[in-house]
Amino acid sequence: MTQLLDGKALSIEIKNEIANTVRRLTDAGHRPPHLAAVLVGNDGASMTYVANKEKSSHEVGFVSSVYRLAENTTEQELLATINFLNNDPEIDGFIVQLPLPKHINEQNVINTIAPQKDIDGFTPLNIGNMVLGRPCFTPATPLGISTLLHRNGIATEGKHCVIVGRSNIVGTPLANLMSRNRETANCTVTLCHSRTANLASLTRQADILVVAIGQPEFIGPEMVKEGAVLVDVGIHRLPDASRKSGYRIVGDVRHSEVDPLCSWVTPVPGGVGPLTIVSLLQNTLQAYRQHHNL
Numbered sequence: 001m002t003q004l005l006d007g008k009a010l011s012i013e014i015k016n017e018i019a020n021t022v023r024r025l026t027d028a029g030h031r032p033p034h035l036a037a038v039l040v041g042n043d044g045a046s047m048t049y050v051a052n053k054e055k056s057s058h059e060v061g062f063v064s065s066v067y068r069l070a071e072n073t074t075e076q077e078l079l080a081t082i083n084f085l086n087n088d089p090e091i092d093g094f095i096v097q098l099p100l101p102k103h104i105n106e107q108n109v110i111n112t113i114a115p116q117k118d119i120d121g122f123t124p125l126n127i128g129n130m131v132l133g134r135p136c137f138t139p140a141t142p143l144g145i146s147t148l149l150h151r152n153g154i155a156t157e158g159k160h161c162v163i164v165g166r167s168n169i170v171g172t173p174l175a176n177l178m179s180r181n182r183e184t185a186n187c188t189v190t191l192c193h194s195r196t197a198n199l200a201s202l203t204r205q206a207d208i209l210v211v212a213i214g215q216p217e218f219i220g221p222e223m224v225k226e227g228a229v230l231v232d233v234g235i236h237r238l239p240d241a242s243r244k245s246g247y248r249i250v251g252d253v254r255h256s257e258v259d260p261l262c263s264w265v266t267p268v269p270g271g272v273g274p275l276t277i278v279s280l281l282q283n284t285l286q287a288y289r290q291h292h293n294l
Helices: 007-027 044-059 075-087 106-112 124-131 140-151 171-179 199-203 255-261 272-292
Strands: 034-040 063-069 093-096 160-164 188-192 208-211 229-232 236-239 247-250
Touching (some): 007 272, 034 272, 044 272, 075 093, 124 171, 140 272, 160 171, 171 188, 171 208, 229 255
Parallel strands (some): 160 188
Antiparallel strands (some): 236 247
16 A cells, blocks of 8 residues: 655654744743745745745744845845855855846855855755765755655665656755665665666666656656655646646656555655755754854
């Protein structure tokens, strides 16, 4: 019987844990953690994502700030905002919501973020420390996936984890994370991508299959081993005239065909997404503790 990796339910559980920790800290006379976000432009998905982060911050007792900049904001203006946040002692961590407008160099922006406030875990120092197994802020989606597996009691040690998609946000850091010598990892990892030959022959070997290829309903039943644990990172809106909304939400997997084969699956939505936001809260709390030596 296929079981759900319910990210929404787990996110509520972890947020309650964080809220209890924040309550103890503030009762002891400390200020609450402060999470900030920088949003450039009016991308609908980005605006929704930042709003969800703001809502979740308030739910756990964090202070939350959003710096909204116009679409035509220059790179220098954005870097000035980042430098302000880097130097504000009241802000423990912040994210710059991606993607950015095309006239802004994304890597320049990431490189400007102070590593000790980089709760997205995207700066070279944090990525490098993660690769070396040293203390760092782990990128939010990989951390969320690891948490989702661990908190549902899914064994990873000695398992073959196949990851489809090599982005710097999900696939590449997750490959490192799942191969680390630690209780919640110790997988043998295969990282696949758009140039991988005979992709289905590799995905069929997966005990744990993570799909972050960014193509709607890309993975079908012929690509999945029976009994596999399936994590679908994708989320897409496809036109659907039969729906009141005019669209339906799908992932990178054809779930109606694939799910019956699997032992565990993430729903879309409600799987990885809520844990990504929770991971940002966990990283912010970590930054806060480091900031205050708690």
